[in-house]
Amino acid sequence: MSINLHGRNVLSVDTLAPGELRFLVQLASDLKVAKRSGSERKQLCTRSLAFMYERNLPFVRAAFEVAACDQGARVICIGPDQFAREPSSEIRQMAGMLGRIFDAIECCGLSHDIMTAVAERAGIPVYNVLSQQCDPCQVVADFQTMREFTHKHLSDVTLSVIGNGRVSGARSLAIGAAKVGMDFRLVSPKELWPDQQFIDRAKAEAWKNGGKFAVLEDIAAGVLDADFVYASRWFSHDEENARADRAVQLLTPFGVRMATLEATGNPHSKFMRFVPDFVCHQTRKSGGDETGSPDASQNVLESKASIVLDQAENRMHATKAILVATLAR
Incomplete structure (x- = not known):
């Protein structure tokens, strides 16, 4: 089947x-090989892209800017002081104007309502990274990374995600x-x-698609035979302090330690982690100790076993794959 x-x-x-997701993963891998071999072809020359953000996460922004630059495109950043925060006629008007100026818009950390309004009115491709609901770019990067560290097809992989099961990263995965x-096993406090409704879906x-999905509280059962153990974020973007403190109490036993990896019984099991948290970690009061962050020692x-730096690099290649797939002629 042709993917367009x-x-x-x-x-x-x-x-x-499913075929489109696999296509993006393969395209990201191909673009990575091309960049490393010096044979990458610029396919987005003359394209102008907007990076529209509510939260300024330097790593996410850098991945987008480097991906665009490698492909010959220009990037203009638009911060929260330059647009209204509430979905309204003003946001829709602004999205329409951006659609006349730019060729695509990447939205980082925007609320679902604002991002939807931009996508509906802009008339150009709009990409979501790190919203409260989803982060499709990270999924492409993570699946690309998994393929690099196992001989298995993605359909044969066992993935255990440990931590907060409600955050966007865990749900997207x-x-x-x-x-x-x-x-897939989601290991989290109940x-x-x-x-x-999400679990049923x-x-x-x-x-x-021939896979499995389970939600468990038992860490040992959840990670048994896992090819990849993935530390999920502990907090949502808009987590209130009271809720965050309660989450820390619940999640402290779910921090990934060496014993967690050993419990897989798989000597080839790899450790992964949500990349923007790894690079832009904001310290909170937590149950963690001085030997590491609360979600992983x-x-x-x-x-x-850690392949988090490979994840970090691959986010840039995944971003580039999405740009090329939606914009290249």
Whole structure:
């Protein structure tokens, strides 16, 4: 089947068919090889791109700017002081004007309502990174990284995500894994499980594509035989202090330690982590100790099992794949 994403928005993993998701993962891998070999071809010359952000995450912004630059495109950044924060006629008007000036818009950390309004009115491809609901770019980067560190097809991979099951990263990975047919386990305190409607939808999507989906509290059962153990973020972008403190209490036993990796029983198991948190970690009062962050100990982060730096690099290649797939002629 021919894959054509030209002119498409990429707002969530839900909007990508399984074949389209696999296509982006392969394209990201191909573009990485081309960049490293010096054979990359610029396909976005004369293109102008907007990076529209509510939260200024330097790593996410850098991945977008480098990806665009490698392909010959220009990037203009638009911060929260330059647009209204509430969905309104002003936002829609601004989106329409941006659509006349730019060829695509990447939205970083915008609320769902604002991002949807921009996508509806701009008339050009709009990409979502790190919203409260989803982060499709990170899923492409993570699946690309998994393919690099296992001989297995994605459909044969067992992925265990440990931490807060309600945050966008965990939910995006769950849907992405279901679309490519993985054996996916979400290991989380029951109080932080996704809602039942989401669980039912993820299970149905996994069953349709030959995969499995489970939500567990038992860490040992959740990581058994896992090819990849993934530390999910502990907090949502808009987490209130009271809720964050409660999350720390619940999640402290779910921090990934060396014992967690050993519990997989798989000597080749790899450790992964949500990349923007790794690079732009904001310190909170937590149950962590001096040897590491609360979601993963320092010896895990620096172990041979850790592939978080490969994830970091691959976010740039994944971003580039989405740009090329939707904009290249």
